[in-house]
Structures are given as C-alpha cells and as structure tokens.
Amino acid sequence: MEPLSNKRKAVDNKPLNLLERSYLPAIVKGLGITMSHFFKKPVTISYPEQKREFSENFRGMHSLKRDENGKERCTACGLCALSCPAEAITMIAAERQPGEENLYREEKYAAVYEINMLRCIFCGLCEEACPKEAIYLDGDIVPSDYLRKDFIYGKDKLVEAPLNQ
Amino acid sequence: MALADIIIKFILVIIIFAISLVIAMYSTYAERKFAAFFQDRIGPNRAGPWGILQPLADGGKMFLKEEIIPTNSSGFLFIVGPSLAIMTACIGSAVIPWGQQLVIGTHVIDLQVADINVGILYIFGVVSLGVYGIMIGGWASNNKYSLLGAIRAASQNISYEISMGLSIIALLLVTGTLSLRQIAEQQHGFWANGWFSWNFFKQPLGFLLFIVCAFAETNRSPFDLPECETELVGGYHTEYSSMKLGFYLFAEYINMFISSAVMATLYFGGYNFPFMDLIHSPNLVAIIGVVALFAKIFFFIFFFMWVRWTIPRFRYDQLMDLGWKTLIPLAIANIIITGLWITFIRG
Numbered sequence: 073m074e075p076l077s078n079k080r081k082a083v084d085n086k087p088l089n090l091l092e093r094s095y096l097p098a099i100v101k102g103l104g105i106t107m108s109h110f111f112k113k114p115v116t117i118s119y120p121e122q123k124r125e126f127s128e129n130f131r132g133m134h135s136l137k138r139d140e141n142g143k144e145r146c147t148a149c150g151l152c153a154l155s156c157p158a159e160a161i162t163m164i165a166a167e168r169q170p171g172e173e174n175l176y177r178e179e180k181y182a183a184v185y186e187i188n189m190l191r192c193i194f195c196g197l198c199e200e201a202c203p204k205e206a207i208y209l210d211g212d213i214v215p216s217d218y219l220r221k222d223f224i225y226g227k228d229k230l231v232e233a234p235l236n237q
Numbered sequence: 238m239a240l241a242d243i244i245i246k247f248i249l250v251i252i253i254f255a256i257s258l259v260i261a262m263y264s265t266y267a268e269r270k271f272a273a274f275f276q277d278r279i280g281p282n283r284a285g286p287w288g289i290l291q292p293l294a295d296g297g298k299m300f301l302k303e304e305i306i307p308t309n310s311s312g313f314l315f316i317v318g319p320s321l322a323i324m325t326a327c328i329g330s331a332v333i334p335w336g337q338q339l340v341i342g343t344h345v346i347d348l349q350v351a352d353i354n355v356g357i358l359y360i361f362g363v364v365s366l367g368v369y370g371i372m373i374g375g376w377a378s379n380n381k382y383s384l385l386g387a388i389r390a391a392s393q394n395i396s397y398e399i400s401m402g403l404s405i406i407a408l409l410l411v412t413g414t415l416s417l418r419q420i421a422e423q424q425h426g427f428w429a430n431g432w433f434s435w436n437f438f439k440q441p442l443g444f445l446l447f448i449v450c451a452f453a454e455t456n457r458s459p460f461d462l463p464e465c466e467t468e469l470v471g472g473y474h475t476e477y478s479s480m481k482l483g484f485y486l487f488a489e490y491i492n493m494f495i496s497s498a499v500m501a502t503l504y505f506g507g508y509n510f511p512f513m514d515l516i517h518s519p520n521l522v523a524i525i526g527v528v529a530l531f532a533k534i535f536f537f538i539f540f541f542m543w544v545r546w547t548i549p550r551f552r553y554d555q556l557m558d559l560g561w562k563t564l565i566p567l568a569i570a571n572i573i574i575t576g577l578w579i580t581f582i583r584g
Contacts, residue, residue, distance in 0.1 A: 099548060106275045106547045116279045 318374025386472030
C-alpha cells in the first residue's frame with residue numbers, strides 16, 4: 073500500500089548492541105529532552121487572575137436583555153422553557169400594570185424567571201427559540217457554590233443591569 | 238577535650254541538624270517546582286512569593302491532620318517505624334567533612350562532627366539501618382500492600398548495598414583510607430600530577446555504579462518500587478497519616494541530601510574547588526570550600542529530581558537483574574582493573 077505519510081518505518085527486530093543494552097545513551101538523550109522542557113515557557117494559565125479568552129460562540133451564563141430604553145424584553149411567552157431539552161427554565165407570567173411601561177416592553181412580563189444552572193446543558197436552544205431576542209448565553213462560566221438551591225438563578229442574577237447605572 | 242571544644246561541637250551538630258532539616262524541607266518544594274518546570278507548568282506559587290512558604294504550609298497540614306493508627310496494627314512498632322527512618326537519616330551527616338578547618342583566634346574548628354577513621358563504614362552502617370524503619374513500618378501496618386512495599390524495600394536495599402560496597406572498595410584501593418576527611422584532602426584542588434585530582438576522573442565506572450546504587454538505596458525513582466503507587470497504593474506508608482507519613486517522606490529527602498553529600502565528598506572533591514591554592518587566607522578557603530561543597534550537593538539533589546522526571550520506574554525483575562547480573566559483575570571487574578592499574582602502572 074502506498075504510504076500516506078513518509079513517517080512509516082519498517083520494524084526490525086535486530087537485537088540491541090552492547091551500548092544500547094546499557095541504556096546509558098538513551099538515558100542521556102532522555103535527560104536532554106526533559107532539560108529542554110525545563111527552560112520552556114510554561115503553558116499554565118493562572119486561572120482566577122488570568123483568563124483564557126473565550127471563543128466567539130462560547131455559551132456561558134444566561135442574561136435576560138433589556139431594549140434600548142432599558143425595558144425588559146422578555147414577554148414570558150414560555151418558548152424558551154418549551155424548547156429547553158433539560159427542562160431547566162420555569163417562569164410565572166404577570167400582566168403589566170399602568171405606570172410600569174418604563175420597566176417592561178410588552179403588556180405581559182415574567183414576574184418570576186428561574187433557570188436551574190445544574191440542569192442547564194448550555195445548548196443555546198433557548199436563545200434560538202426566543203422571538204423577542206430577550207435571552208442570550210453570553211455570560212461567564214457559572215460560578216461554584218455550596219448548596220443546590222443556590223444554583224437556581226432568579227431574575228436578580230439573570231436580568232441585565234439597568235442602562236442608566 | 239576542653240569545654241569550649243565540646244560547646245563548639247555541640248553548636249556544629251545543631252547547625253548541621255538544622256541545615257539537613259531545612260534542606261529536606263525545601264527539597265520538597267524544589268521537587269514540586271522542578272517537576273512543574275520539567276512538564277512546562279508553574280508549580281506551587283500561592284503560599285508566599287513564588288510559593289516559598291509552601292513547605293511550611295505542608296508541614297502545618299501534616300501536624301494538624303488526624304492521626305490514624307489502624308486497629309489491627311502493632312501499636313508500638315507502628316510508631317517505631319517512622320521514628321527509626323528519620324533518626325537513621327539524620328545521623329548519617331556526622332562523618333561528612335563540610336569544609337577545611339576554620340581558625341578563630343586560638344581555636345581551630347573542624348567543620349566535621351566526627352573524623353572517625355572508619356567514616357565510610359559508618360555511612361554504610363547507617364544506610365543499612367535505614368531500611369529497618371521502612372521494614373518495621375510496613376510490617377506493623379498489618380496491610381498487604383505495606384508488607385509488599387517493605388519486602389521490596391528490604392530486598393532492594395540488600396541487593397544494591399552489595400554493588401555499592403564493591404564499587405567503594407575500588408575507590409578505597411585508590412585512596413588507601415576509610416576516613417572521609419583524608420579522602421577529601423587527597424582530592425585537593427582540581428589538578429595534580431598531570432591528571433584531575435577528583436576521584437571521579439580516577440573511578441568513572443565506580444562513580445556510575447555508586448550513583449545507580451545511591452538511587453536505589455534512597456528509594457528514588459526509577460527505583461521507587463517500595464512505594465510504587467501504581468501497584469501498591471502507597472507501598473510501605475499506605476497506612477500512615479499525619480506527621481508519621483511526613484517523617485517517612487522527610488527521611489527520604491534527608492537521605493537524598495546525605496547521599497548527595499557522600500557522592501560529592503567521595504567522587505567530586507568534597508569541599509575542594511579549582512584554583513583554591515591561589516587564595517591565601519585559610520579561613521576564606523574554608524568558607525568558599527563549604528559553599529563549593531553545597532553547590533555540588535545541590536547539583537546532585539537536582540540530578541536526583543531530574544532523573545525522577547525522566548526515567549520510568551523499573552519492573553521488579555528488571556531491578557533485580559540490573560542489581561545482580563549487571564552492577565555486581567561490573568563492580569568486581571572495576572576492582573580487578575583498579576587493582577591491576579595500581580600494581581603495574583601506579584606502582
């Protein structure tokens with residue numbers, strides 16, 4: 073068969089000669105290899121101080137977006153919850169009261185919006201399903217915590233900070 | 238012996254003891270740091286600047302950990318094991334000459350605790366006692382892995398002590414003395430009578446045999462079969478926790494320090510350094526000599542670590558093959574060649 077690369081090497085079962093059997097040349101060669109690594113730049117990224125850049129389509133923690141006037145975009149249609157294969161999203165809808173027009177863009181909004189970060193698989197189907205461009209997985213890695221209940225993120229952690237702050 | 242001499246000796250003993258402990262402590266740090274460098278990593282860097290307080294943190298952890306003594310172990314021997322290991326590791330440094338004599342006023346201070354005329358024999362005795370700590374600890378644990386580790390340690394040490402002793406005999410033929418002080422004095426400077434004065438250049442094969450045996454005696458990789466974690470969980474210290482485990486690990490590093498010192502003294506001129514005759518102040522020569530000796534020791538400690546991260550562990554039968562079928566015949570051949578050389582050429 074035609075070789076794919078020129079790296080192929082025929083196996084020979086020649087017995088080792090005396091020098092090879094003493095292992096010393098091989099050991100010296102090995103010491104040389106490890107020493108060459110000794111002076112190489114470490115590849116470590118010291119994580120909390122130094123962060124590796126995420127790729128462009130990295131999907132991290134969710135954020136609920138606001139529109140250009142600082143109103144919450146989410147209208148609690150439930151399509152994200154429906155599309156979620158891990159069933160991590162729950163919400164309770166409420167009707168917008170008069171005087172709350174500067175808070176919510178649509179007449180209906182999510183009074184409670186919770187994502188269980190332990191169930192979420194960060195597939196991104198919720199952001200694909202959203203008709204209002206209200207949810208994006210553009211955040212950081214979800215931080216660790218001690219209790220399971222603390223991984224259920226409510227609106228306090230998910231909604232973007234208001235514009236004028 | 239005057240009281241002042243006794244006090245000076247006492248201070249010297251304390252200094253050497255402290256130095257061995259500090260070097261052992263920082264060997265653990267150096268090992269982790271070097272391991273990291275050899276693998277393109279950074280290594281411990283959180284405790285203090287560059288992580289230099291890491292050994293203190295480790296020590297504190299060792300002291301504070303819960304101490305577990307297995308119910309079915311033999312309680313007394315379980316404690317004797319690590320104590321013996323650390324004790325034999327510490328007493329080995331007594332005969333090593335750390336430098337030439339210091340002269341302060343009228344006092345002449347030998348930088349050596351005891352210049353006994355059987356120095357090498359003493360070192361051998363101490364080294365062979367060291368295996369008892371491991372054996373007793375492994376047996377007293379009442380655990381099959383510990384026992385296997387202990388048996389391996391015992392057979393490995395016995396096998397390699399023979400070739401180590403034989404390789405030393407060739408050196409003794411050359412030097413004609415067992416006193417480490419005199420052996421160091423014979424290697425004065427770097428060049429004498431048309432050849433290098435260090436014993437390494439007179440006994441290269443002997444040194445090779447000695448260093449291989451030193452690796453085996455200190456249970457360092459590639460001969461770390463007694464604690465071989467892939468086969469034996471933790472080897473002889475499987476059941477140990479807290480500071481008793483710490484003592485075992487510590488003993489290994491002190492042994493490494495002592496065997497580096499012995500290698501430097503026997504084969505690499507000890508406290509001698511090139512062009513030492515150009516310096517006329519004897520005290521200055523002595524001090525530079527101490528520095529030179531420690532530089533050599535640190536190189537050997539580094540070499541121990543360098544080899545650890547290069548060569549994989551031997552298989553048990555390979556270990557025995559190497560010891561009995563290769564090193565011992567080579568050592569005997571070395572003795573014969575040295576003897577012939579002394580008889581017919583050196584005269």
